[in-house]
Amino acid sequence: MLITERDRLREDVLAIAELTDCHRASLIPILRKVKEKYRGIDTYAMQLIADVLGIHPVEVYSVATFYSFIQPQTQGRLAFRLCRTLSCELEGKESVAEQLQRDLGIGFGETTPDQVFSLEWANCMGMCDQGPAMLVNETVYTQLTPGKVHDIVEEYKSQQEGHVTKRQAERVL
Numbered sequence: 423m424l425i426t427e428r429d430r431l432r433e434d435v436l437a438i439a440e441l442t443d444c445h446r447a448s449l450i451p452i453l454r455k456v457k458e459k460y461r462g463i464d465t466y467a468m469q470l471i472a473d474v475l476g477i478h479p480v481e482v483y484s485v486a487t488f489y490s491f492i493q494p495q496t497q498g499r500l501a502f503r504l505c506r507t508l509s510c511e512l513e514g515k516e517s518v519a520e521q522l523q524r525d526l527g528i529g530f531g532e533t534t535p536d537q538v539f540s541l542e543w544a545n546c547m548g549m550c551d552q553g554p555a556m557l558v559n560e561t562v563y564t565q566l567t568p569g570k571v572h573d574i575v576e577e578y579k580s581q582q583e584g585h586v587t588k589r590q591a592e593r594v595l
């Protein structure tokens with residue numbers, strides 16, 4: 423029997439939902455799991471989650487779009503999330519943001535054409551005394567400067583074979 427991605431998605435959603443008797447308390451764990459495994463939460467997944475939990479799809483959408491860790495749009499394998507809250511703002515987050523955009527070749531809210539990197543804003547992550555701070559997936563980086571963030575991006579790029587920046591993709595077109 424051919425198992426489709428939708429079958430796998432249904433199995434994943436049911437497995438987590440059954441831990442709480444399909445109570446709405448499963449919503450965030452399910453959204454995190456789907457996001458982590460499928461790197462995005464499309465409308466089919468939202469409807470499926472709503473059906474399994476017996477809630478309205480709008481509720482699923484509201485929760486998914488509220489948390490920066492869940493955001494439903496498809497992301498790259500490596501999600502850079504720079505804190506934009508006040509302490510990090512005062513510590514110079516703007517120059518770090520500019521450097522990130524230059525080094526990754528994308529703006530905030532964008533993903534590189536090869537789906538390797540995405541860049542997003544995040545809200546306070548509890549590292550206010552060590553700002554500017556950012557997450558790359560689950561790894562926290564603090565006391566960022568343009569130079570430090572440049573080295574971090576270069577390190578990640580060197581680990582990604584065949585990575586294509588947005589500018590390189592545009593040059594090919």
Ligand code: FES
Binds near residue numbers: 505546547549555
């Ligand atoms: S304000 Fe940026 S981590 Fe708290």
